[in-house]
Amino acid sequence: MATEIKTAPITITERALAEVKNIMSEKNVPAEYGLRIGVQGGGCSGMSYLLGFDKPKDADETFQLEGVTLIMDKKHGMYVMGMEVDFQDGLNARGFTFSNPQAKSTCGCGSSFSA
Numbered sequence: 212m213a214t215e216i217k218t219a220p221i222t223i224t225e226r227a228l229a230e231v232k233n234i235m236s237e238k239n240v241p242a243e244y245g246l247r248i249g250v251q252g253g254g255c256s257g258m259s260y261l262l263g264f265d266k267p268k269d270a271d272e273t274f275q276l277e278g279v280t281l282i283m284d285k286k287h288g289m290y291v292m293g294m295e296v297d298f299q300d301g302l303n304a305r306g307f308t309f310s311n312p313q314a315k316s317t318c319g320c321g322s323s324f325s326a
């Protein structure tokens with residue numbers, strides 16, 4: 212019987228994936244944890260992005276991206292479909308960035324949006 216491989220609804224750039232793996236190694240994140248991506252209420256525009264390490268829960272979908280388990284609440288899919296997560300490491304900005312085609316408007320800091 213073939214195993215179904217689900218395609219993640221978002222993309223994570225090579226730079227961002229390398230940084231996630233680096234953090235997991237440096238912070239000794241347990242092997243059963245994955246990278247949780249989603250949204251939560253709050254922020255200047257109404258919703259903000261959620262990015263952190265967590266264990267999968269019953270309402271979650273999981274995806275494999277080059278050795279990293281991506282965890283996402285099924286209800287969050289419609290808010291992040293097609294989103295790209297990148298990592299900037301420049302003089303002006305350092306951190307994860309979110310490019311989300313589902314966002315109707317975003318705030319100046321880029322960490323919150325309205326859908």
